[in-house]
Every structure is written in C-alpha cells, then in structure tokens.
Amino acid sequence: MCGGHEHVGQPRLFQHAVASIHLPGSVDPHDLSTDRQFAMNLARGVQVLRAFSAQSALLGNRELSDITGLPKATVSRLTYTLSLLGLLEREAVSQKFRLTAGVLSLGHPLLASMPVRQLARPLMVELAQRSGCTVNLGMRDRSNVVYIDSIRPHDDNAHMPDIGATYPMVASAIGRALIFATPRQERMALLNFLRVQDGETFAKYASALEEDRKRWEKHGYCHGPGYWRKEVHAIAVPIAQRSGEPALAMNCTLYAHRNAAEYLPKKVVPLLKDAVRHLEAAQGLL
Incomplete structure (x- = not known):
C-alpha cells in the first residue's frame, strides 16, 4: 500500500515510491513482532495510554481491549x-481507568525544551487581539496535528482548544499546512501513510x-472553510524550521462567524503571514 501508487483524481500528490522514508509514529507494532530489538510489551502499554481521549476519558479493560x-x-x-507506575488510576464508582497527572508530567519536558513556544507567544497574543481569532501552534503526532500552544x-470565545488537543491532519487547515511544508520525499511518504492509516478520512478530504x-503553491496558506466542523473556519501557515527539526504551523480559527469564509483570507491571512515571518526572524531563519 505504501508503494507510491497515484491516488485517483490526485495526480500531483503521489508521484514516487517512498518505502524507504521513515516517519516517526508510523510503525505498527504488529509488523515488528519478529524484531528482537523491539519491546512489544512497552509498545502495548503505549497503545493502552493512547486509547484515552477527551471523549473517552474513562475506559474499562473491555473497552481498552476493543x-x-x-x-x-x-x-x-x-x-x-x-x-502501579502512577500513569493510570481506577475511578471509584465505575471502576474504570483514567490517566493521571503522571502522564501530563511526561509531556512537560518537551514543551519546556521548545524555545519557539516562548518566541511565538507574544506574536500569537498580538495576532489574536488584532484578528479576533483563536491562534494555535501545532506539530505532527502520527496522523494528527497536536497543539503545543x-x-x-x-475568555468568552466559543472555540476553546487547548494544549494537547489533536485534530486529523488531512481534515484540518493546519494539518494540510504541515503536509505541504514537509520536504518532497517525506511528504510523499506522509501522504501514503495517511491514506493507509485511514483511507475513509483520506478519501473524504x-x-x-x-x-x-493549489492554494499553497499560489498563495502560501491553507484554508479550512468549515470542512471538518462546519462551525469552525481556519487558515494556516507553516513555520520554517532548521533541517532535522519537527515541522510547525500556526493557524487562526473563527467559530460560527457568518463572514469567516471571506474575512479570514482577505483580512487575517496577511496578519498571520506577518506573525510567522517575525517568528522565523526571531529564530534566525530569515
């Protein structure tokens, strides 16, 4: 499936075989059952932890098995x-499990070690105030985008995402910005991975x-006019990074705004691009 066959109706997206490209997080543990260096029990433990979500915060063993x-x-x-390791706890009434603060503490060293977050924050605050949009900073996590700020x-903004929130890459403007900002060979591998990982979602979007x-190649941004959630409109621009560093992108989102489809491209795109240029300059990339 990852051999680089062209997707029907999308001749520009798949052009070369990319089987040799390694994408972090794209491995299926079952495919490595014969790899003696691979710790299968650890991988299964991570699978259990990843089964929890904002929509499924309490899960029993049967649900986790499913x-x-x-x-x-x-x-x-x-x-x-x-x-026993302090990463799960059992809820008293339902006797189901939930994640603990121990999981949250595992992610803090990553956030604290990303100076781009500190550099981006004042620019994001100004952008939010000038545009009236929620402004988010995101990076790839497997087939999703995860917000890191x-x-x-x-405070009364109806659209209130949070750090750690995840969204499907192909369904979100910020995810598509990350896709098109990756180097060409890696992009082909990523697109094939996303197509294999969830063919139904890939076909839908x-x-x-x-x-x-086409918009990215001509105008340098991506636009989500309510594709994934009809009440949420978004635009997104990738952020240049040094070679070997994870791709980042910034977006602006509006919730249930009747003029969002016109307002975001005309009024907010220049502000978003300007904020990204300032962030790249602050990192010494311009």
Missing part, C-alpha cells in the same frame, strides 16, 4: 502495571487536500 485490539487478559496486566482573543495544494 480499542487496541489486544486480548483482555493482556490489557488487564497492562492497566495493573500502569496503575493556544491563545484566545477573549482528498478534494480539500488538492484545493489546498
């Missing part, structure tokens, strides 16, 4: 171990992906 595809007996051992223009490819 989500991960792991045998219930294996899940029971993993939840027992993860609880978020600024709201005011293939036309949006192609539209944004």
Whole structure:
C-alpha cells in the first residue's frame, strides 16, 4: 500500500515510491513482532495510554481491549502495571481507568525544551487581539496535528482548544499546512501513510487536500472553510524550521462567524503571514 501508487483524481500528490522514508509514529507494532530489538510489551502499554481521549476519558479493560485490539487478559496486566507506575488510576464508582497527572508530567519536558513556544507567544497574543481569532501552534503526532500552544482573543470565545488537543491532519487547515511544508520525499511518504492509516478520512478530504495544494503553491496558506466542523473556519501557515527539526504551523480559527469564509483570507491571512515571518526572524531563519 505504501508503494507510491497515484491516488485517483490526485495526480500531483503521489508521484514516487517512498518505502524507504521513515516517519516517526508510523510503525505498527504488529509488523515488528519478529524484531528482537523491539519491546512489544512497552509498545502495548503505549497503545493502552493512547486509547484515552477527551471523549473517552474513562475506559474499562473491555473497552481498552476493543480499542487496541489486544486480548483482555493482556490489557488487564497492562492497566495493573500502569496503575502501579502512577500513569493510570481506577475511578471509584465505575471502576474504570483514567490517566493521571503522571502522564501530563511526561509531556512537560518537551514543551519546556521548545524555545519557539516562548518566541511565538507574544506574536500569537498580538495576532489574536488584532484578528479576533483563536491562534494555535501545532506539530505532527502520527496522523494528527497536536497543539503545543493556544491563545484566545477573549475568555468568552466559543472555540476553546487547548494544549494537547489533536485534530486529523488531512481534515484540518493546519494539518494540510504541515503536509505541504514537509520536504518532497517525506511528504510523499506522509501522504501514503495517511491514506493507509485511514483511507475513509483520506478519501473524504482528498478534494480539500488538492484545493489546498493549489492554494499553497499560489498563495502560501491553507484554508479550512468549515470542512471538518462546519462551525469552525481556519487558515494556516507553516513555520520554517532548521533541517532535522519537527515541522510547525500556526493557524487562526473563527467559530460560527457568518463572514469567516471571506474575512479570514482577505483580512487575517496577511496578519498571520506577518506573525510567522517575525517568528522565523526571531529564530534566525530569515
């Protein structure tokens, strides 16, 4: 499936074989069952932790088994171990599991070691105030975008994403900005991975992906006029990074704004591009 075959109707997206390109987070643990260096039990434990989400914050062993595809007996051992390690705890009433603060503390060293967040924050605050949009900074996590910072223009803003929130790459403007900002060979591998990972979602947003490819090449930004959630409109621009550093992008989102489809491209895109240029300059990239 990852051999680089062209996707019907999308001749520009898949052009070369990319089997040799390694994408972090794209590995399926079951494909490495014969790799003696691969710690399968650790991988299964991570699968259990990743099964939790904002929509599924409480999960029992049976539910975890259904989500991960792991045998219930294996899940029971993993939840027992993860609880003893302080990464899961059992809720008293339902007796289901939830993540603990121990998981949150694992992510803090990453956030604290990213100076781009500190450089971006004042620019994001100014952009939010000038545009009236929620402004977010994101990077790739497997087939998703994960927000590493978020600024709201005011507290009563209806669209309130948070640090750690994830969104499908192909379905979101910021995800598509990350896709088109990656080096060409890696981009081909990423697109093939996304197509194999969730073919239904990829097919659903293939036309949006192609539209944004043309928009990116001509105008340098991506636009999500309510494709994924009809009440949320967004524009996004990638942020230049040094070779070997993870790709980053910034977006501006408006919630249930009747003129968003026109307001964002005409009024906010120049402000967003200006903020990104200032951030790149602050990193010594211009």
